[in-house]
Amino acid sequence: MPFAHRKEAPTFEFHRPTPGEQLIHFEHLQKSFGAKRVYDDLELDVRAGETLVVLGGSGTGKSVLLKCLIGLQRPDAGRILFQGREVTGFSEEEFIPVRRHVAMVFQGAALFDSLSVGENVAYPLREHFPEMPLDEVRQRVAEKLALVNLPGTERLMPSDLSGGMKKRVGLARAIATDPEVILWDEPTTGLDPVTTQSINSMINSMKTKLGSTSIVVTHDLVSAFAVGDRMAMLANRRIVQVGTRDEFRRSTVPEVRAFLDARRVELEPGGVS
Numbered sequence: 001m002p003f004a005h006r007k008e009a010p011t012f013e014f015h016r017p018t019p020g021e022q023l024i025h026f027e028h029l030q031k032s033f034g035a036k037r038v039y040d041d042l043e044l045d046v047r048a049g050e051t052l053v054v055l056g057g058s059g060t061g062k063s064v065l066l067k068c069l070i071g072l073q074r075p076d077a078g079r080i081l082f083q084g085r086e087v088t089g090f091s092e093e094e095f096i097p098v099r100r101h102v103a104m105v106f107q108g109a110a111l112f113d114s115l116s117v118g119e120n121v122a123y124p125l126r127e128h129f130p131e132m133p134l135d136e137v138r139q140r141v142a143e144k145l146a147l148v149n150l151p152g153t154e155r156l157m158p159s160d161l162s163g164g165m166k167k168r169v170g171l172a173r174a175i176a177t178d179p180e181v182i183l184w185d186e187p188t189t190g191l192d193p194v195t196t197q198s199i200n201s202m203i204n205s206m207k208t209k210l211g212s213t214s215i216v217v218t219h220d221l222v223s224a225f226a227v228g229d230r231m232a233m234l235a236n237r238r239i240v241q242v243g244t245r246d247e248f249r250r251s252t253v254p255e256v257r258a259f260l261d262a263r264r265v266e267l268e269p270g271g272v273s
């Protein structure tokens with residue numbers, strides 16, 4: 001597998017934050033795809049050490065928000081700040097070191113099918129730290145696989161794995177570089193309840209074991225309430241409410257109420273008659 005070796009990677013200094021400090025700030029974000037406006041004027045803060053859940057219906061722009069953070073999508077207007085430093089205008093090259101600190105766990109795990117589990121997890125290490133000795137790469141891979149409860153699976157191929165195992169390998173790969181921020185794109189979509197619970201525990205243990213900050217985008221309310229310290233609701237092209245779980249449960253914001261009530265019916269089918 002070829003790797004692009006960069007002579008002098010641009011630097012992006014990320015200082016270990018104090019828990020609770022403002023880490024990421026989305027300011028007046030606007031984004032459209034052709035005639036489709038996704039954000040009009042989106043404002044959102046993420047605090048160090050928290051798990052922030054972004055809720056919203058299908059196609060409201062949850063994934064695009066994560067992609068804007070790491071430069072896979074570009075906002076049309078507005079700013080994104082990391083620890084006060086604006087990254088909105090960063091080039092593709094400048095975003096590379098940002099992605100060492102901010103890693104995304106993609107919706108479908110997105111493993112390389114032709115690479116073994118071990119090679120998949122090693123991939124970002126070889127990309128970001130081409131000089132890292134092989135022994136250290138192996139040790140880090142083993143450590144991350146153990147952390148996601150898949151010790152000793154280095155030699156397996158993605159085709160040998162269940163959906164839940166693939167998600168966990170995707171997580172091990174995302175955390176290989178010890179990122180401070182983990183972005184989770186629909187981590188529990190399409191998984192059975194037991195696997196969903198194990199992914200929720202995984203999200204919580206990344207916070208307690210690694211002290212990571214997480215942004216989780218989902219429309220799975222059970223998962224949202226299991227992992228979220230705070231929640232943000234994306235609707236009508238903006239964030240309509242940000243608050244704690246309790247503030248959300250008691251919310252009178254119409255878009256939030258409608259979202260929660262619709263899913264309560266889904267969760268308790270016996271209640272509808």
Ligand SMILES: Nc1ncnc2c1ncn2[C@@H]1O[C@H](COP(=O)(O)OP(=O)(O)OP(=O)(O)O)[C@@H](O)[C@H]1O
Nearest residue numbers: 033036038056057058059060061062063064065219
């Ligand atoms: N590369 C793209 N080109 C054109 N339109 C796009 C692109 N990426 C996203 N969109 C559109 O932007 C809107 C928001 O997409 P996004 O994937 O963020 O939604 P989402 O809230 O994550 O939805 P879901 O829960 O269904 O994954 C959608 O209407 C989508 O079709």
